[in-house]
Amino acid sequence: MHGHLIRLASIVAAAAAFARTVSAQKAAAPFAARLEQAHAPLQVGADGTLHRAGATIIAAVVREARYVLIGEDHLSREIPQFATAICRIMAPGGLHAFAIETGPEATRVVNANLRRPDRIAAFARAYPDVMAFQNGRDESDMAAACANAAGPRFQLWGLDQEFLGVTGFLLEQMLAAYPGPIARAAIAGLAARDRDFTAKAISTASASDLAIYKLSDAEMHATRRAIAIDGGARANALFAALAETRDIYRRQQIDGYASNGQRARLMKRTLLHYLADAPAAARVLFKFGDVHMAKGVNDLRSVTSAIS
Missing domain, CATH: 3.40.50 (Rossmann fold)
Incomplete structure (x- = not known):
């Protein structure tokens, strides 16, 4: 008798669970229908x-x-x-x-x-x-x-x-902006370095060998100081763009959060x-x-x- 009661209770519980599932499905149906009505093909x-x-x-x-x-x-x-x-x-x-x-x-x-x-x-x-x-x-x-x-x-x-391959182009634009002799010499020197790095990147098929990654802080600081002397507004603006681009790419390798925030x-x-x-x-x-x-x-x- 006790076993029959347990089985009966189990059947009732299963039936109740089934009823709840069916009820939930019926309750969800109107939302699904409304969602389908809101659909517009494109x-x-x-x-x-x-x-x-x-x-x-x-x-x-x-x-x-x-x-x-x-x-x-x-x-x-x-x-x-x-x-x-x-x-x-x-x-x-x-x-x-x-x-x-x-x-x-x-x-x-x-x-x-x-x-x-x-x-x-x-x-x-x-x-x-x-x-x-x-x-x-x-x-x-x-x-x-x-x-x-x-x-x-x-x-x-x-x-x-x-x-990331912009260094040489920006340096060319700086030279085309008629900087003074001090800035011109510094920009030309950096452009020569860029050509070397570009040749290396082509030979290795690796963007990590481009100047944007390989130029040192000392080289960048020295060029920035020279351009500040007699480079003119346009050359200074272009160098600032190069420097920030370099910072963003180099930071991405060590601190993606800081790099993306700067960007x-x-x-x-x-x-x-x-x-x-x-x-x-x-x-x-x-x-x-x-x-x-x-x-x-x-x-x-x-x-x-x-x-x-």
Whole structure:
């Protein structure tokens, strides 16, 4: 009798558990149904156009926005196509700039060639590691399409540090800024060192042999002092960009948190510089890695609030 009671109690308990499960599933069903009703399909065309119901929703929001932020997984073909479509939606209402994850000096070159059919092909061959992203076909086509849609005053804003192979290019720009003899000698000496490091990096196929990693603190300090004497404003600004780029890359090897924090502050300062020169109420599209666009703690181990 006792055994029958135990079995009966077990059956009742199992039935009750089953009933609770079914009840929970029924309770969850309305939310799942509502979620499905809120779903809107989106198709991105290879020509940089958006289609289906999701396109209508996105267009309505984007047309009313002053700032539009795209957080991406880098180096896909579809996201530049999507960003092109966003440019075309924003352009009729005015699109002043497109802020990208590239250095300001590299972006200056891109802006100067945005409307040329060959754009930066020759530059990329001469300086293969000077810029991030814009030396690729998909990103370059996106930038050109946005410029075509937005009109002659449109420009790219480069907010990031310069890229790891930028040393020789920046030194050339310093020499082209007509520094005085003391600064010129120091810059030329550093440029010779850069050529040696570049040759080594090519022979070893290792970016860690580039000048950005190999130049010593003593060499950098000596060159900074010389440029401060008679280099002029442009050469001093370019050297400051080189020095900060070097700091960010070298710190990444020993303290990623400090490096990413420095990079985030640089992006914010550079953005403020661009905004100070922009027309009032300028509309800007941003496209950065998703960790830079997020709010809260991100994969870079830092707390962010859009643009790192």
